[in-house]
Amino acid sequence: MNIEVRHLTKTFGSYEAVSNVSFSINRGKLIGLLGPSGGGKSTLLRMLAGLETPDSGDIFINGQRVNDVAPQNRGIGFVFQNYALFKHMTVFDNIAFGLTIGRSDKAQIKSRVNELLDLTGLRGFEKRYPHQLSGGQRQRVAFARALAPRPELLLLDEPFAAIDAKVRKELRTWLKQLISTIGITSIFVTHDQDEAVEVADEMLIVQQGRLEQQGSPIDIYTNPQTAFVAGFIGHSTLVEQPALLRGFNLVQVPEGSRAIVRPEFVEVGYEREIAFPSAAETGNVRHVFFRGAHLELEVQVGGNRLLAHRSLDQEPLQPGDEVSVLIHRLYVVSEHSAVMVENPLKIDPLPVHI
Template sequence: MHIEVRNVNKTFGDHKAVQNVSFSIERGKLIGLLGPSGGGKSTLLRILAGLETPDSGDIFINGKRVNDVQPQLRGIGFVFQNYALFKHMSVFDNIAFGLTIRKTSKAEIKNRVNELLDLTGLRGFEHRYPHQLSGGQRQRVAFARALAPRPDLLLLDEPFAAIDAKVRKELRTWLKGLIAELGITSIFVTHDQDEAVEVADEMLIVQQGRLEQQGSPVHIYTDPQTAFVAGFIGHSSVVEEPGRLRGFERTSLSSGARALIRPEFVEVGRQEEIAFPSASEKGKVRHIFFRGAHLELDIEVNGNRLSAHRSLDQVPLHPGQEVSVLIHRLYVISEDSATMVENPLKIDPLPVHI
């Protein structure tokens, strides 16, 4: 493994910022470190960089324990969310900064900076100063400066937070391609689920200083291992009495069970549109929201409010309309687990009497 974190803990006063966290990362992977504010993301990143010292546990890079290695000797590039560019330096000098303090030869600095100007699309901007650049261009300079010393590991702390939405999406695509081209192991902190799902090869989900789950975006979305991950990833509705929903009364759900239901788990329409009418029940459309490629429906079913998606190609529904609702599946949640349950009536439908 390229990066390995073993049983790391970090406390600030009474606050347990990182609690017994362990994970490993293969070389060349782009990892999204995701979680709510105050969950420990930035602290973990700073521990990897050597800017914070763990109270216990070990950090290995390329098989070498680096707990006592100074930050500048760890072979790490760091990109901050506020760029942290030197205002009095040109783009060229900002990119060259790390090489200059290492006393790299002028010829090598020139070659490396020119290489990075081409790689990051900044050719022609080398003599400009940060205030003469757009937000996206400044962030590209920050990336180039971090990459200049050829680090083994690139760390990015919410690198797109200060950039508007359109440019942020463009930079995400650009960064993913750049990292793949360079083959450099990278970890980026974000609180944006869409950003992590779009960019990351793998995600690390943390909350309250604990690692909840590690895996590919698809694996984490389709197979959440904890109640927190099931509720945090995606957009879910919480149902307090899932055993009262059509079909699920036939399961062994306890009266105190709670469930999470994602929009894609819910089928809504006129009765003839529903694939398993015997498994559906009546509901009412409360609100309809246009989401570009689809409509999002706010549905009331048996006292519960659920979200569902509907194609723009289907017959339009309207607020107040009574509809048939089929819940295909749901996640039953407990304190520390999430279990998917399929609607039994889809598998074993009720008999139809003619």
């Protein structure tokens, strides 16, 4: 199923939840709809599902304009973040619900439910009630119920929000494999960027009702097109006056521009460890955080506090240590653009002749 959205707008009173949003999605893609709370994600999803009516703009599904098509006739499955399971029904009956009200015959219902029990790993749980299941199992029932009528589009509104971190990570992997297996076009809303990066084939980044950028997780991370995307994706630091950073005073920075500096752009250590010491400046370690595979450092450089990563194999640094700080690159950002700039003081060392 191909999806096309053209100039979609939705307001609630004086609040514009979605503002002139356009995008297209190819068949079989798993799309992460990502942004901060109140950014318009759920409103977009509900308009696609037919649960909200746009004030203007059009929604096309497989080339057909569906603005006036009832939700039940759009060929869409919807998974809610709170599962929305029927407490008085067994797992089997919950999964079968959409088929039952669609008046499928009993043999077809039994066959389809058994197929989904196997597909979702719920075989053996079909006679249990929702209160007898874990959060992850209840969410799998919700997925199976949404898939039962064979929808062409699957919509998921923060499907893992009510599940603890360990199970959430397991379900993310399971969902990606499931969608790949059945090949259904899917859109899931999340505010968790790690979740979107791990699961999605493509991401739609929205904020304040506007679409900021669409692309693969790698493309969005490495080539952000706006200041918001550069600062929202990854763990970044905003620098108000990038021209004061060593090396970047030699770069033509537009007046009023700020910069986004990511931890992987920053090298921190003793002077002997820095590849280009002439391009580094002096900093002071303020905090050291253990992140499992690496240490995260908070370093004071002039009037800025930057984040950096340091390997566990390197000599430990402690709060209060004076260090050399080399900023390899940064994003110079303005309201509508983000441009990566390399530190011009990084000069390749002279070759050694033996």
